[in-house]
Amino acid sequence: MSRYNFKSVETKWQNYWEKNKSFKAKINPSKKKFYCLEMFPYPSGKIHMGHVRNYTIGDVLARYKSLQGYNVLHPMGWDSFGMPAENAAKQNNLDPKKWTEENILNMKTQLKKLGLSIDWEREISTCNKDYYKHQQAFFLELYKKKLVYRKENYVNWDPVDETVLANEQVINGKGWRSGAVVERKKLSQWFFNISKFSQKLLDGLEKLDNWPNKVKTMQKNWIGKSFGCEIDFKIEGNLPVKNIKCFTTRPDTLFGFSFLALSVDHEVSKYFEDNKDFLIFKEECSKTGTTEEAIAVGEKIGFKTNLLAVNPLNPKQKVPVYFANFVLMDYGFGAVFGCPAHDQRDFDFAKKYDLEIKTVVRPHDKDEKFRVDKEAYPGPGILINSNILNGLRAPENSILETIKILEKKKIGKKQINFRLKDWGVSRQRYWGCPIPIAYDENGKPYPIPRSMLPVELPENIDLNVKGNPLDNQNNWREVTINGKKLLRETDTLDTFVCSSWYYLRFCSPNETEYGFKKDDIDYWMPVDQYIGGVEHAILHLLYSRFFMQALSHDNDNFNILEPFDGLFTQGMVCHETYKDPDDNWLSPDEIENIDGKKYLKRDKTKAVLVGPSESMSKSKKNTVDPENIIADYGADSARLFILSDSPPAKDVQWSEEGIISSFKFIQKLWKLNEKILKEINKGHKQDFDNEISKFTNKYLKKVHDNLENFSYNKIIANLYEMYSFLNKQIEKAYTKPTLVENYQKILVAMTPILPHFANECLSLIEAKNLSWPKYDVSMLKEEAIKIVIQINGKKRGLVQSKPNINEEKLFEIIKNDEKIKKYLIQKNIKKKIYIKDKLLNIII
RNA sequence: GGGCGAAUGGCGGAACUGGUAGACGCGCACGACUCAAAAUCGUGUUUCGCAAGAAGUGAGAGUUCGAUUCUCUCUUCGCCCACCA
Numbered sequence: 001m002s003r004y005n006f007k008s009v010e011t012k013w014q015n016y017w018e019k020n021k022s023f024k025a026k027i028n029p030s031k032k033k034f035y036c037l038e039m040f041p042y043p044s045g046k047i048h049m050g051h052v053r054n055y056t057i058g059d060v061l062a063r064y065k066s067l068q069g070y071n072v073l074h075p076m077g078w079d080s081f082g083m084p085a086e087n088a089a090k091q092n093n094l095d096p097k098k099w100t101e102e103n104i105l106n107m108k109t110q111l112k113k114l115g116l117s118i119d120w121e122r123e124i125s126t127c128n129k130d131y132y133k134h135q136q137a138f139f140l141e142l143y144k145k146k147l148v149y150r151k152e153n154y155v156n157w158d159p160v161d162e163t164v165l166a167n168e169q170v171i172n173g174k175g176w177r178s179g180a181v182v183e184r185k186k187l188s189q190w191f192f193n194i195s196k197f198s199q200k201l202l203d204g205l206e207k208l209d210n211w212p213n214k215v216k217t218m219q220k221n222w223i224g225k226s227f228g229c230e231i232d233f234k235i236e237g238n239l240p241v242k243n244i245k246c247f248t249t250r251p252d253t254l255f256g257f258s259f260l261a262l263s264v265d266h267e268v269s270k271y272f273e274d275n276k277d278f279l280i281f282k283e284e285c286s287k288t289g290t291t292e293e294a295i296a297v298g299e300k301i302g303f304k305t306n307l308l309a310v311n312p313l314n315p316k317q318k319v320p321v322y323f324a325n326f327v328l329m330d331y332g333f334g335a336v337f338g339c340p341a342h343d344q345r346d347f348d349f350a351k352k353y354d355l356e357i358k359t360v361v362r363p364h365d366k367d368e369k370f371r372v373d374k375e376a377y378p379g380p381g382i383l384i385n386s387n388i389l390n391g392l393r394a395p396e397n398s399i400l401e402t403i404k405i406l407e408k409k410k411i412g413k414k415q416i417n418f419r420l421k422d423w424g425v426s427r428q429r430y431w432g433c434p435i436p437i438a439y440d441e442n443g444k445p446y447p448i449p450r451s452m453l454p455v456e457l458p459e460n461i462d463l464n465v466k467g468n469p470l471d472n473q474n475n476w477r478e479v480t481i482n483g484k485k486l487l488r489e490t491d492t493l494d495t496f497v498c499s500s501w502y503y504l505r506f507c508s509p510n511e512t513e514y515g516f517k518k519d520d521i522d523y524w525m526p527v528d529q530y531i532g533g534v535e536h537a538i539l540h541l542l543y544s545r546f547f548m549q550a551l552s553h554d555n556d557n558f559n560i561l562e563p564f565d566g567l568f569t570q571g572m573v574c575h576e577t578y579k580d581p582d583d584n585w586l587s588p589d590e591i592e593n594i595d596g597k598k599y600l601k602r603d604k605t606k607a608v609l610v611g612p613s614e615s616m617s618k619s620k621k622n623t624v625d626p627e628n629i630i631a632d633y634g635a636d637s638a639r640l641f642i643l644s645d646s647p648p649a650k651d652v653q654w655s656e657e658g659i660i661s662s663f664k665f666i667q668k669l670w671k672l673n674e675k676i677l678k679e680i681n682k683g684h685k686q687d688f689d690n691e692i693s694k695f696t697n698k699y700l701k702k703v704h705d706n707l708e709n710f711s712y713n714k715i716i717a718n719l720y721e722m723y724s725f726l727n728k729q730i731e732k733a734y735t736k737p738t739l740v741e742n743y744q745k746i747l748v749a750m751t752p753i754l755p756h757f758a759n760e761c762l763s764l765i766e767a768k769n770l771s772w773p774k775y776d777v778s779m780l781k782e783e784a785i786k787i788v789i790q791i792n793g794k795k796r797g798l799v800q801s802k803p804n805i806n807e808e809k810l811f812e813i814i815k816n817d818e819k820i821k822k823y824l825i826q827k828n829i830k831k832k833i834y835i836k837d838k839l840l841n842i843i844i
Numbered sequence: 845g846g847g848c849g850a851a852u853g854g855c856g857g858a859a860c861u862g863g864u865a866g867a868c869g870c871g872c873a874c875g876a877c878u879c880a881a882a883a884u885c886g887u888g889u890u891u892c893g894c895a896a897g898a899a900g901u902g903a904g905a906g907u908u909c910g911a912u913u914c915u916c917u918c919u920u921c922g923c924c925c926a927c928c929a
Contacts, residue, residue, distance in 0.1 A: 217924090221924080250929080332928075647857080
């Protein structure tokens with residue numbers, strides 16, 4: 001008996017695939033295509049277990065589809081622009097480009113060791129000018145279509161680092177690097193007009209049948225469509241303000257109106273620019289940051305103006321106008337009408353400033369005397385104290401009726417509002433795709449002509465400056481267009497732009513004229529199965545969908561509206577956490593197991609505190625390096641284990657025991673393989689029975705069904721069952737053709753999971769023409785079945801029978817059965833329920 | 845505060861449209877081999893009970909001959925969003 005040498009076998013097959021270009025994808029109109037894509041990685045330097053899981057899941061599918069006869073496109077690339085490179089370069093005085101390229105090389109080697117079926121000839125990297133050149137062209141294309149524009153917008157500003165921070169980089173109101181309190185600052189930024197497609201992006205979700213509902217609802221909520229009404233309020237006071245528009249979803253509560261609140265950025269604020277108190281108030285508001293959860297919990301504050309707003313349905317009523325910190329400028333009109341009785345936020349505000357709280361809706365189970373007291377009542381009911389609206393049912397007909405009245409009086413109209421905001425793509429960063437725009441001395445933007453693309457990033461520049469390093473590159477900034485001296489835009493594009501179209505590029509990775517070739521995308525797109533983490537459920541997936549909308553806008557040549565036909569979101573990889581007695585995190589390789597307990601390796605008298613399993617992170621040190629795992633146990637073991645323990649959609653817990661047992665199982669399969677080879681060579685003259693063929697068929701059906709449903713964990717269970725069956729059954733003597741036929745089918749069905757091992761075994765039985773084995777339905781039928789006997793719904797016995805037995809016959813058998821008989825003595829049988837070949841329930 | 849989802853042995857998880865709960869794995873126990881250990885192989889492993897048997901899928905109700913699966917109420921946990929007018 002030889003030991004399975006995974007090192008030589010895995011290297012052998014990886015070299016074989018590379019030499020034979022086994023996974024090269026070529027257009028072939030006579031074959032059905034399958035585009036299998038996993039979210040491409042950021043080249044941080046090393047692959048992590050999350051990558052191993054993501055790419056293994058994708059590889060199982062790609063290999064399965066390929067065996068089924070599909071023409072599979074399974075590419076890989078690098079999302080290689082972004083802050084980590086810039087930060088690493090800053091800290092270690094390196095060139096981001098060099099840093100990134102080295103990382104890519106390293107990670108590519110690691111990925112290859114996993115034995116992925118990737119067409120590496122299509123590899124792309126977004127920081128490569130051959131890639132971002134086309135991205136700049138797309139930017140200009142959208143600019144021409146007026147889907148890109150510039151506007152002033154608030155950003156999170158780190159005053160110490162002099163840079164803009166993404167929302168995720170603001171932690172408790174402070175910059176993640178500097179720790180400085182983040183300010184709100186107005187900057188002129190480039191925007192993609194994603195909100196123009198709100199309705200289309202919403203409608204598109206309906207057709208995405210192969211997307212998880214969870215992701216669809218997340219996108220739906222993010223787009224946030226709401227139905228309501230815009231109301232024009234007349235304003236009285238000593239300022240030249242005549243009207244203020246508000247958006248509301250509850251126009252029916254208009255008689256409960258008691259204040260009008262404006263955003264501090266509302267145009268009315270211009271009349272208060274010299275008002276000291278207002279400026280102090282505005283300052284106060286900006287301190288709360290832009291996106292903090294604290295805002296929601298935070299106190300509502302207001303600044304009272306001397307303006308009065310008139311209730312359009314009750315002109316005698318005039319209420320004060322405030323500026324308030326809770327009103328957002330970029331939703332609705334930056335102004336809200338306050339109805340404290342039926343909105344908790346308005347209620348809090350009214351309590352604080354002692355404003356009227358007028359109840360205008362009573363719950364169905366309360367009478368006219370109902371008054372809102374301790375908290376707002378936002379629920380359904382009947383309108384009261386509302387003059388002409390009294391008696392209407394809220395919300396069933398009250399909202400529409402009110403809108404009708406307002407429309408008739410021309411003081412309001414029906415409106416649909418979306419929460420989705422335009423996508424700000426400007427980043428004050430060096431390591432990103434330059435925006436192909438230049439400005440004249442008046443700040444007027446000019447697009448860089450296509451012939452001058454790409455706008456290349458200058459290399460080897462000093463990054464250790466405050467703010468955006470590109471601002472200091474005066475030589476680079478100067479550009480002459482049509483004889484005009486201009487200065488380049490120094491902002492670079494958000495890296496999400498790079499990942500919004502990379503799947504198109506994989507179809508035509510070498511096309512030079514444009515981002516893709518029409519023939520290529522016509523054949524390969526859309527992506528049939530996209531696989532990645534849920535963390536991208538909103539932004540990346542929505543931006544990609546937007547990009548397709550934008551490209552097809554006013555363009556008859558491009559009609560892909562949804563880039564990803566199928567989406568699968570996999571769970572995270574978790575590991576137990578460990579701490580030493582001094583409360584410091586410990587990594588798994590600092591720990592030793594002694595008698596089932598965990599001790600410090602360097603001091604074995606000290607016990608280790610074992611914490612809950614959490615997603616692998618550097619800060620908690622509960623990471624495991626895939627490189628070591630592959631070196632110690634092999635890629636097939638790693639693949640087997642990462643798939644075995646949990647359904648792919650859920651989190652999986654990595655454990656030492658788990659990977660070891662997977663490793664051992666492959667050794668067992670190898671021993672079984674030798675046993676089978678021996679049996680094949682024995683040349684038995686006759687088959688002992690046909691159990692082995694029946695088993696193979698049943699097994700193939702299970703594996704097939706589980707592959708189709710992403711139940712990859714169950715396939716591993718099937719594998720174990722297969723092992724124990726064959727291990728016992730094989731010795732009963734089968735002829736060579738029977739053994740080879742069945743074993744070959746089993747091995748082919750194993751290749752998606754254990755590609756190296758299965759291919760090695762297949763070569764040993766000299767298998768040719770490998771394609772996915774179909775199961776024979778007629779072989780699935782059972783000759784003997786087990787029927788459950790229940791008395792009053794409780795299981796009391798199990799009877800073996802031939803299929804298609806009728807109720808009477810079955811009852812004849814069981815009424816004499818020892819186990820059942822005793823329950824039936826001296827009992828009247830009221831009823832019998834028989835589910836054919838499955839179950840007989842006797843009611844007594 | 846809003847939305848979505850989940851809850852099954854010591855653990856990860858099975859159970860297709862309601863029909864044998866706990867497949868498969870880990871862990872554990874016992875046994876075989878061994879001077880011994882590791883490795884390997886075998887047996888067992890939901891709980892209570894010597895057994896017959898009984899209970900049992902977060903809690904409580906309901907529908908049903910029959911509920912892990914369907915309905916309602918509640919609890920806990922997870923994820924997403926967050927002053928959205």
